[in-house]
Amino acid sequence: MMLTHDAEADLRAALEWSVAQMPTSVQHGRSAVEQHRPRLLLITALSAAAVAVLVMTLVWGTHSAQPSRLEPVAPISGPAGSTPGVAVVPTPAPVTNPSVPVSGSVTNSSVLATDPVTTSGVTASPDTSAPPSSVGRDDTVSGSMTLDDLHRSIATFKQDLAASKPITGNTNIGDPCTDSNPAWLSGGAQPVLVPVGNAVDGTCTIVGWAYRILPLDAPKDPESDGLKYRPPVFDDDGNVIGWSGAPGFRG
């Protein structure tokens, strides 16, 4: 489409056309970027490698241009049993942090439902009992629920998500709740559901769920009988950078 003398009309038409191209939902209308993610990652890796080669070439050139001031050194004597002249490389300390992929397969998204469902016997942390109050993505909400209720809630969530409509009928919460059978996701990811809503006087009114998709190797919380994963810690761009409470990580 050209930009004619009537630029305003052209721009309005182009913007409306662009809106019409928006996928109807995240999982049913993956963006072109998502569809081509592996090839884009390859390009990113090649770009990074090219930059690294360039930097090394520059550094090497700078160093090789300098006259060498190194003197020949005597062979190094190692510990008993080692071969003289061979450096002894210390054994690296074992890594206590879990391996956490932070790019590529990690994507995130969220939805918000609007039909409030009041749940009793639920507390929020930090304390939001004094109105005006709310529970947001970074807050925690605790309560009790059965496994069946959890799965039923997540199933409702997924159906509503697939239908791209506001989510209703979630009558239970957990933080973060996880689906143990995420057949609806591809790419090796697990959803984590985080409640978004209001908490007043010790009761919690859930207005919806937000979800983020986590790598499969997210560490499980040993105290949850394998039902929950440790809460993720996100950086400013929404990438998972660690797991709250994971060994060696202060989240």
Next chain:
Amino acid sequence: MNEDTSFEAFYRASHDWALHLAWLLCGDRALSEDAVQDAYSALLPRFADVENPHGYLRTSIVNSLRTRRRRTMIERQRLELVRPPSEAEQRHSELAGSIARLPYKERVAIVCRYWADLPEDETAAMLGVAPATVRSLIQRAIKRLRLEVEP
């Protein structure tokens, strides 16, 4: 009959519009939903006190996407390397693609003016600039678009 002023009613009335705004600013459905979610989450506890919830929502989305957009733009540029646009896409999306590549403030100004039909002073307040600057951004954007899409 009284007008429903609840958050739920506001959400229902504004959600699609907000999602389309985010989509026009970043071109990524998941990122758009995230930004809209963040905006509603920020608005929810203040909803009763905020005088202009639409303005609050708009500004939250624009500011949220300002910081997240860089990676998306790089991916879009690389996408053209691995997936050249089809003939149909080329015919219809050249201008939309050019708008998507505009500097962020210029794109916000174009979207707010020609899609959202916002007055200049509201766009200016959202971007933290003077109304005259918004006019200048729009002129500069159109000049840039002409250079890009015209032979």
